[in-house]
Amino acid sequence: MDLLINLFQGFGYLVGWEPVVAMTVGVILGILVGAMPGLSPSMGVALLVPFTYKMPPQIALILLVSIYIASNYGGSITAVTINTPGTPSAVVTAFDGYPLTQQGRAGEALGISLVASTVGGIIGTIILIFFSVPLASLAVRLHPAEYFALAIFGLTTVASLGGKNWPKAFIAALLGLLINTIGLDPISGVKRFTFGTYRLFDGFALIPALIGLFALSEVFSRLEEFKFDKEKIEADINKTVWPSFIYYWKMKFTIIKTSIIGTLIGIFPGAGATIATFIAYDFTKRGSKDPDSFGKGNPEGVAAAEASNSSSVGGALVPLLALGIPGSATTAVLVGALMIHDLNPGPLLFTERPDIVYSLFASCLVANGIMLALGLMGSRLWIKVTDIPKTVLFPCILAISIIGSFAVNYSFFDVAVCIGFGVAGWILKKFDYPAAPIVLGMVLGNLAETNFRRAVIMGGYPVFFVRPFSVLLLLVSALSLAYPFYQSYRKKKKSAAAGK
Amino acid sequence: MKKLYIVLLILLLSATMVFAGGAKEAPAAKAEPAKAAAPAFPEKPIKLVVYLAPGGAGDILARKFTDVASKYSKATFVVENKPGAGGIVALEHIRAQAADGYNLMYVTKSIVSKVATTETDIDLNKEYEWIAMLQVDPECVITNVKNKAHTWEQIFEDSKAKNGNQLWLGPAAGGLDHVTAQKIWASAGMQAKWVPFDSGAKAIAALLGQQGVVYVGNPAEVKGNPDLKVAAICYSERLPEFKDVPTFKELGVNGVENEVMWRGFAVKAGTPAPVIAWYEDLFAKVSNDADWKKTYESDGIAVVNWKKDKFNKLVADDLAEAKAAAKK
Numbered sequence: 001m002d003l004l005i006n007l008f009q010g011f012g013y014l015v016g017w018e019p020v021v022a023m024t025v026g027v028i029l030g031i032l033v034g035a036m037p038g039l040s041p042s043m044g045v046a047l048l049v050p051f052t053y054k055m056p057p058q059i060a061l062i063l064l065v066s067i068y069i070a071s072n073y074g075g076s077i078t079a080v081t082i083n084t085p086g087t088p089s090a091v092v093t094a095f096d097g098y099p100l101t102q103q104g105r106a107g108e109a110l111g112i113s114l115v116a117s118t119v120g121g122i123i124g125t126i127i128l129i130f131f132s133v134p135l136a137s138l139a140v141r142l143h144p145a146e147y148f149a150l151a152i153f154g155l156t157t158v159a160s161l162g163g164k165n166w167p168k169a170f171i172a173a174l175l176g177l178l179i180n181t182i183g184l185d186p187i188s189g190v191k192r193f194t195f196g197t198y199r200l201f202d203g204f205a206l207i208p209a210l211i212g213l214f215a216l217s218e219v220f221s222r223l224e225e226f227k228f229d230k231e232k233i234e235a236d237i238n239k240t241v242w243p244s245f246i247y248y249w250k251m252k253f254t255i256i257k258t259s260i261i262g263t264l265i266g267i268f269p270g271a272g273a274t275i276a277t278f279i280a281y282d283f284t285k286r287g288s289k290d291p292d293s294f295g296k297g298n299p300e301g302v303a304a305a306e307a308s309n310s311s312s313v314g315g316a317l318v319p320l321l322a323l324g325i326p327g328s329a330t331t332a333v334l335v336g337a338l339m340i341h342d343l344n345p346g347p348l349l350f351t352e353r354p355d356i357v358y359s360l361f362a363s364c365l366v367a368n369g370i371m372l373a374l375g376l377m378g379s380r381l382w383i384k385v386t387d388i389p390k391t392v393l394f395p396c397i398l399a400i401s402i403i404g405s406f407a408v409n410y411s412f413f414d415v416a417v418c419i420g421f422g423v424a425g426w427i428l429k430k431f432d433y434p435a436a437p438i439v440l441g442m443v444l445g446n447l448a449e450t451n452f453r454r455a456v457i458m459g460g461y462p463v464f465f466v467r468p469f470s471v472l473l474l475l476v477s478a479l480s481l482a483y484p485f486y487q488s489y490r491k492k493k494k495s496a497a498a499g500k
Numbered sequence: 501m502k503k504l505y506i507v508l509l510i511l512l513l514s515a516t517m518v519f520a521g522g523a524k525e526a527p528a529a530k531a532e533p534a535k536a537a538a539p540a541f542p543e544k545p546i547k548l549v550v551y552l553a554p555g556g557a558g559d560i561l562a563r564k565f566t567d568v569a570s571k572y573s574k575a576t577f578v579v580e581n582k583p584g585a586g587g588i589v590a591l592e593h594i595r596a597q598a599a600d601g602y603n604l605m606y607v608t609k610s611i612v613s614k615v616a617t618t619e620t621d622i623d624l625n626k627e628y629e630w631i632a633m634l635q636v637d638p639e640c641v642i643t644n645v646k647n648k649a650h651t652w653e654q655i656f657e658d659s660k661a662k663n664g665n666q667l668w669l670g671p672a673a674g675g676l677d678h679v680t681a682q683k684i685w686a687s688a689g690m691q692a693k694w695v696p697f698d699s700g701a702k703a704i705a706a707l708l709g710q711q712g713v714v715y716v717g718n719p720a721e722v723k724g725n726p727d728l729k730v731a732a733i734c735y736s737e738r739l740p741e742f743k744d745v746p747t748f749k750e751l752g753v754n755g756v757e758n759e760v761m762w763r764g765f766a767v768k769a770g771t772p773a774p775v776i777a778w779y780e781d782l783f784a785k786v787s788n789d790a791d792w793k794k795t796y797e798s799d800g801i802a803v804v805n806w807k808k809d810k811f812n813k814l815v816a817d818d819l820a821e822a823k824a825a826a827k828k
């Protein structure tokens with residue numbers, strides 16, 4: 001009951017022009033940051049932190065959290081319209097979002113990504129509000145062995161990602177894992193494949209690699225084909241069908257389930273939105289009656305990806321508010337923003353400054369609403385991107401890719417990395433190797449390696465098999481890896497039997 | 501309506517007057533002959549290079565510095581984040597710039613540890629001028645009050661019972677916190693295991709989950725969380741903000757009275773003396789600023805102002821010590 005009264009007061013703080021302006025500006029900036037390849041949610045928030053020094057702490061937090069929320073949606077816009085995920089967590093959105101656009105159903109894809117993001121964001125916030133304390137105490141109890149098992153589980157999604165092409169998907173994931181070994185060894189500091197240059201001490205940065213693999217490789221292969229004509233299917237945007245409420249209602253269970261998955265994975269410090277989207281997508285695909293339609297333009301794939309990455313925001317705020325521990329790169333920046341205002345995130349914040357905490361909760365809910373409103377208006381604008389002649393669009397993508405990869409660390413080395421990955425992505429594409437498993441490998445490799453070694457330091461090799469949750473996750477991983485093989489084996493047997 | 505126009509007109513006219521007043525002063529300053537002879541520093545914005553990603557505690561300190569400095573100087577500071585390889589990327593960046601003072605670098609003791617433990621041709625003593633050390637933050641041992649062992653005596657007994665398998669949590673191996681832990685073990689005559697995490701925050705999460713017994717860090721890290729407690733500090737005396745916390749010396753552990761994290765600023769070696777003098781003047785004002793002091797003293801940090809020579813020597817000593825420790 002106290003909670004509801006506090007929450008009600010939290011909404012009270014949002015009355016007035018300042019919070020409303022802060023949320024609206026935050027949502028607009030967030031969408032732009034998300035859509036711009038090279039600006040990740042954490043960078044978007046970090047860029048705005050200096051502007052919040054002189055603001056009252058509530059307004060500052062409302063602004064920053066609004067950016068965080070909206071940027072996770074913004075990434076889907078470019079993923080759907082031009083197959084270039086604006087953020088790492090939108091990689092999965094492109095799996096089905098872009099095929100939908102190619103089929104002339106961009107309106108559906110944009111609509112579902114917006115609605116799923118909003119609903120996911122709200123579900124994540126509700127879980128945050130009501131269960132933050134028990135969930136946070138669960139999160140800190142997770143042993144490195146469990147993180148390792150989670151990373152392995154994430155990697156098994158490759159098995160279903162690849163479909164029939166699974167050997168190539170598997171090789172791509174291994175490539176991602178191998179790329180991840182470049183740099184200083186995270187535990188002992190030994191140099192691995194650094195070739196004597198300090199630029200490689202931290203390995204390749206994810207964002208330039210991502211831009212190269214998706215945006216540049218696309219530009220390169222179009223250049224090669226010299227195919228700049230407008231594709232017929234996307235010809236008439238005036239005929240775009242915007243889905244109705246009933247269309248979304250049909251997907252309610254997918255959205256709710258993947259939102260819960262997204263929130264839960266978001267809670268674990270260090271796991272994050274990208275892993276959540278892969279697992280949620282895999283989960284939805286496996287549960288679907290028509291798994292083969294995924295990757296070819298199934299709206300449920302878009303819904304799963306967007307609901308899970310947006311709900312992970314609520315999850316990532318759980319350890320931040322309940323314990324003062326950042327669960328993601330973006331919440332790490334938020335810790336800094338709190339400290340500037342002499343606020344120490346942690347359980348005491350709830351009792352010392354309930355006004356801050358509850359106005360933050362309330363603003364998370366309202367900002368999602370504002371995002372829905374702005375997104376509905378904006379979608380009519382975003383979709384025009386598909387109408388830009390390719391001769392104009394591709395030079396723009398090239399320019400944005402270069403600027404975006406430079407902006408990550410203000411480093412020309414990163415630009416070279418981006419171009420390098422672009423060329424590599426183009427070659428891989430020619431031979432039908434998918435790019436997404438490389439990203440998955442790069443995201444999960446570090447999580448798997450450091451936690452494996454940490455767990456061994458803490459409890460020796462048996463530790464993975466004595467902790468129940470770790471054993472369970474590893475078993476599930478083994479099963480999910482084996483299942484597609486079993487399925488194809490049975491199919492073969494069936495067709496063989498039918499052939500007789 | 502007319503009233504509104506009149507008010508607006510008055511405001512507009514008075515604003516014009518204020519700006520006109522400012523414009524009058526500017527040419528007068530330029531006309532001064534002394535300044536024309538030796539161009540005043542700074543003539544353009546100064547880049548403050550931070551070796552950490554935006555948003556972290558170190559990044560905020562640098563930005564706080566620019567905020568406080570703006571009270572005392574008209575110079576414009578632009579924070580430029582050059583994260584990577586524990587500071588080596590930023591050190592390389594400074595190395596590639598001109599020694600004109602327009603690139604000021606935020607530095608901490610962990611940079612020294614990083615250089616000492618990494619193969620690199622960077623020479624911290626010869627290539628950089630360490631111009632101001634502004635903060636001394638004692639290292640300390642943090643525990644979880646929910647753990648059975650949370651006072652130093654209990655931790656010591658627990659380590660004996662666990663026979664070398666007691667878990668100490670913290671950031672990367674070879675860093676300042678790890679080195680401090682090793683010194684504490686040697687001084688106390690005990691054994692334990694270091695579990696390195698990706699960041700201090702993640703190690704604290706594990707301590708809250710009772711996955712280990714001790715976290716090594718700085719006192720301010722317990723703030724906001726009632727389960728965390730500072731068990732002992734590596735300093736010569738008790739901290740005013742943490743009066744109940746004993747020093748290791750009081751607990752009978754000798755040899756760790758001065759294990760501290762320091763934070764300050766450096767420029768490239770060869771920066772002209774007048775520029776350094778300008779910085780020294782600014783650092784003196786900032787380190788005496790009430791807001792600056794209040795912000796950090798409440799965290800148990802000693803706010804100081806060590807000048808060039810003393811700081812250069814400190815860096816040389818720390819580097820030699822870290823290199824000797826790394827060889828072991």
